[in-house]
Each structure stands twice: as C-alpha cells, then as structure tokens.
Amino acid sequence: MMSMKPAIQAEEVSLIYGQGATAVHALDRVDLSLASGEMLALMGPSGSGKTSLLMVLGGLLRPTLGRVQVQGIALDPLSETERARLRLSHMGFVFQHYNLFPALTALENVQLALELKGYPLDGADTLLAEVGLAPRRHGYPRQLSGGEKQRVAIARALAGDPSILLADEPTAALDTEHGMAVVELLRRIAREEGRAVVMVTHDPRVTRMADRVVSIADGRILQ
Numbered sequence: 001m002m003s004m005k006p007a008i009q010a011e012e013v014s015l016i017y018g019q020g021a022t023a024v025h026a027l028d029r030v031d032l033s034l035a036s037g038e039m040l041a042l043m044g045p046s047g048s049g050k051t052s053l054l055m056v057l058g059g060l061l062r063p064t065l066g067r068v069q070v071q072g073i074a075l076d077p078l079s080e081t082e083r084a085r086l087r088l089s090h091m092g093f094v095f096q097h098y099n100l101f102p103a104l105t106a107l108e109n110v111q112l113a114l115e116l117k118g119y120p121l122d123g124a125d126t127l128l129a130e131v132g133l134a135p136r137r138h139g140y141p142r143q144l145s146g147g148e149k150q151r152v153a154i155a156r157a158l159a160g161d162p163s164i165l166l167a168d169e170p171t172a173a174l175d176t177e178h179g180m181a182v183v184e185l186l187r188r189i190a191r192e193e194g195r196a197v198v199m200v201t202h203d204p205r206v207t208r209m210a211d212r213v214v215s216i217a218d219g220r221i222l223q
C-alpha cells in the first residue's frame with residue numbers, strides 16, 4: 001500500500017554557505033512537499049538555489065535552518081552515517097553528465113551500484129531491461145549515445161528500489177529526441193512505479209511533462 005506520508009517534505013528550509021561577510025544565502029525558508037508517484041520539475045535561473053535544494057532534499061547537505069523528512073523520517077537528528085544509510089535505501093541520484101565508470105560496461109555499472117548497496121548482482125539485467133537497454137548491456141559508455149548513457153545512469157539509480165529519484169538536469173546534454181525519451185522514462189518511473197521524482201531543469205519540454213512545476217528565484221519558491 002502506498003504511504004500517505006509525503007515522500008519528501010521540506011519545512012522552512014534555509015541554507016547558508018559560509019559565514020560572515022562572505023555568507024551566501026542559497027535557500028530562504030523553502031516549503032515543499034512531494035507525494036509518491038509525483039514528478040516535480042524545479043526551475044529557476046542560474047544560481048537560484050536549485051541544486052542546493054536538491055542536495056538538501058537528498059540528505060547530502062544539512063540545512064542551516066528548517067526540517068526535511070523523507071518517508072516520514074526526520075533527517076535533522078540523524079548522524080552522517082545514518083543519513084548515508086537512509087540515502088542508500090531510499091534515494092537514487094541522476095546527474096547531467098551521467099557519471100558512469102568508463103572502464104565498465106553498462107551492465108557492470110549497474111552491478112557495481114547493486115554491490116555497493118548490498119544487493120544480488122543478477123538484478124542488473126532486469127534494471128537495464130526496465131530502461132530499454134537490455135540489448136546494449138555489454139556496451140561501454142563510449143559506445144553508447146548520450147540518451148543511452150543517461151538510461152544506464154537511471155537503471156543504476158534504481159538499484160535497490162529507491163522510493164525517491166533526484167535528477168539534476170538529466171536532459172541538459174541531450175538532443176530533443178533523447179531528452180524526451182529520458183523524461184518519459186522518468187515519468188513512467190513516477191506514475192507506474194509510484195516513486196517520487198524531483199528534476200532540476202531549464203528545459204520547457206521537460207516541465208510540460210511534469211505533474212508540478214516549482215519555480216525558484218534567489219533561494220525562494222515563487223508562488
């Protein structure tokens with residue numbers, strides 16, 4: 001049964017990098033709640049705080065003020081180790097430049113993620129089939145198109161069956177056709193698999209496919 005708790009909830013989240021005269025207020029009292037099965041696009045100009053917010057939601061950065069909950073679990077009281085464990089069990093991360101290991105095949109890249117998370121390696125074939133890449137599983141990143149590489153990265157992010165997927169400009173390096181295929185895949189991952197997906201994007205073709213678009217400027221959510 002799907003949990004009624006939000007997949008992610010941020011309340012009054014502020015983030016300040018540095019201190020004193022050089023302090024940067026990257027996030028200013030952000031409230032955001034995301035349900036399971038929902039795909040949210042985060043838009044905003046360069047430097048507005050999108051990546052910072054993604055990192056706070058993903059438990060990679062601790063907010064200076066405010067609270068973040070993941071599946072009803074408050075992140076703030078957790079130690080670094082506990083937060084790392086929570087990320088491994090609940091979150092998948094996808095990046096603009098894929099971050100695949102060049103010396104490993106598609107299959108081995110996914111297997112490595114399974115191994116790091118403590119799952120049997122034979123799940124890698126299923127994950128690659130899920131993103132439509134079974135036929136290319138023995139290809140090395142240099143032999144794959146950008147869209148294919150991003151799909152490998154998504155298969156890798158799905159290792160361990162995370163309830164939340166966080167993607168930083170997943171289509172920025174892709175042409176229209178491959179970009180749309182990647183967004184459609186992310187939408188299916190949200191709708192059909194009931195995961196919560198947050199994407200940072202500048203791409204209007206992507207925001208059109210999202211269930212909800214949140215705009216951010218100067219660290220604040222625009223209403």
Ligand SMILES: Nc1ncnc2c1ncn2[C@@H]1O[C@H](COP(=O)(O)OP(=O)(O)OP(=O)(O)O)[C@@H](O)[C@H]1O
Pocket residue numbers: 017018024025026044045046047048049050051052053
């Ligand atoms: N590690 C850091 N130390 C100090 N300031 C930082 C750090 N990371 C980001 N910032 C600053 O925080 C603000 C928000 O940055 P952030 O990367 O979250 O914006 P963004 O919306 O993702 O930008 P872009 O679209 O250019 O990636 C910017 O003013 C940025 O310069």
